[in-house]
Amino acid sequence: MDNAMVIENLSKAYPGFALSEVSMTLPRGSIMGFIGENGAGKTTTIKLILNMLHRDSGSVRILGKDNIKEEKAVKERLGVVLGDLNLPETMNGLKINSMMSGIYPGWEEDVFFSNLERFGLPKNRKIKAYSRGMKMKLSIAIALSHGAELLLLDEPTSGLDPIIRDEILDIFLDFIQDETHSIFVSTHIVEDLEKIADYITFIHKGRIILSEEKDTLLERFVILKGPKEGFAAFESSELIGYKEKRFGAEAMAEAKVWRKKEAGAAGLVADPVRIQDIMLYYVKGERI
Incomplete structure (x- = not known):
């Protein structure tokens, strides 16, 4: 068993x-x-x-x-x-x-x-x-x-x-x-x-x-941060919990999606994700 x-x-x-x-x-x-x-x-x-x-x-x-x-x-x-x-x-x-x-x-x-x-x-x-x-x-x-x-x-x-x-x-x-x-x-x-x-x-x-x-x-997702225009490289469905900030935006995405989009996503950086981040982005975030 x-x-x-x-x-x-x-x-x-x-x-x-x-x-x-x-x-x-x-x-x-x-x-x-x-x-x-x-x-x-x-x-x-x-x-x-x-x-x-x-x-x-x-x-x-x-x-x-x-x-x-x-x-x-x-x-x-x-x-x-x-x-x-x-x-x-x-x-x-x-x-x-x-x-x-x-x-x-x-x-x-x-x-x-x-x-x-x-x-x-x-x-x-x-x-x-x-x-x-x-x-x-x-x-x-x-x-x-x-x-x-x-x-x-x-x-x-x-x-x-x-x-x-x-x-x-x-x-x-x-x-x-x-x-x-x-x-x-x-x-x-x-x-x-x-x-x-x-x-x-x-x-x-x-x-x-x-x-x-x-x-x-924890390896599956990343947190993306940077200028709002950098997120134009993504479809809405590719981002989880998109949030606009005063000086930019941030969202969670699957790491494999980020790897495909990184070259065209000017100014964005990827940070590691934590369990709490996953909850917050799914529950409180928005779509583009």
């Missing part, structure tokens, strides 16, 4: 919004970053993956299993972190261990307490005394303590300071080192994905705009 998750033509319609034929593949042993603006469909996709919503059409296979027909088996091998901890504030590590051992057949007490120690979380301290960073680490410790092979994470580093964020990213990288574990992470903090992601999937207005290897993606 080469893929941790395969989503095909997943759709869900609401009044005023539709998730339309979402498809993506997460290979085993890798991390996929799921990006898009607020309201793009990220949360709806995650809820459909977890069967928290009824889909209109499409399929989701996790670790080779259908997430509806074999839901129990799937969730036993899936570690989920969805923002808030959602545990009573009076609980501590000891009580959480007792509760989780009754929920997950594969719960590993020694692994859980080892994770608490590794993350600097006192097992006797109540959750209400934890900082936001500690609560996120606790969520991750739980997700890592029942034999999960795939982590599904929604904004795991949001609101955390850079040092704690970096610690959590190291935890994720350690998790996939054996090349059988995988991570699907939805986040607005695209700088984190530039550090850890192997694949990027970008959703916009309920549709997948692109889903591919991060390095390939």
